[in-house]
Amino acid sequence: MGIRRAIQQQLIVFFILFKYWFLAIKNLITGGPPLKNLSSEIILITGAASGLGKGIAQRLAQLGCTLVLWDVDEANNARVAEELNNATKSKRIHAMKCDLTNRENIYECAKKVDKISKKKMCLNLNDLGSRNSRQCEYGYQ
Numbered sequence: 001m002g003i004r005r006a007i008q009q010q011l012i013v014f015f016i017l018f019k020y021w022f023l024a025i026k027n028l029i030t031g032g033p034p035l036k037n038l039s040s041e042i043i044l045i046t047g048a049a050s051g052l053g054k055g056i057a058q059r060l061a062q063l064g065c066t067l068v069l070w071d072v073d074e075a076n077n078a079r080v081a082e083e084l085n086n087a088t089k090s091k092r093i094h095a096m097k098c099d100l101t102n103r104e105n106i107y108e109c110a111k112k113v114d115k116i117s118k119k120k121m122c123l124n125l126n127d128l129g130s131r132n133s134r135q136c137e138y139g140y141q
Contacts, residue, residue, distance in 0.1 A: 039064035042117055046100060049076035061088050068113050070098035 027033065043060055047053035048069035057067055061084040071077035074097035081095035094116055098109040 042066045042068065042113075044068045044070065044113065046070045046098070048095075049073040049080055054080055057084060057093070061093060064088070064092075066092045066117065067094065068116065069093065069095045070100070070109060071095075072097065072099050 038060065043065050045053050045057050045060070045067060048057045048067075049071035050073070053069075053071070057069055057080060060067060067081075067084070069077050069081050074095075077095040077097065081093045084093045085091055096109050096112055099105045
């Protein structure tokens with residue numbers, strides 16, 4: 001009786017593992033579950049003129065959300081915003097020069113963001129760990 005129960009338990013474990021292995025392979029092939037619709041969101045990306053910030057901006061622009069790009073490098077930031085607006089055939093990507101080491105400059109840029117849309121920005125990428133962040137519905141603000 002003990003061997004039969006052990007075999008039965010091993011078969012249950014095998015089928016559970018097989019089920020999740022099969023779902024993982026299916027998600028890998030099909031691209032996984034659908035992402036949240038970000039087309040109505042305003043997302044602030046700091047350091048968007050190059051590197052990680054630029055890569056994140058490129059990916060999010062494809063998802064149809066409104067982007068606000070902040071960087072101290074005004075020329076490259078404007079170029080990235082123009083490229084993304086041309087690629088998406090829209091005017092949803094806005095570039096602003098913002099020096100994150102200067103508190104007053106951050107407040108000025110934040111006021112400009114408020115003029116772009118009356119809707120509150122809910123995602124702030126590349127600066128999620130800031131001290132003064134407050135949690136909102138989808139992340140930190």
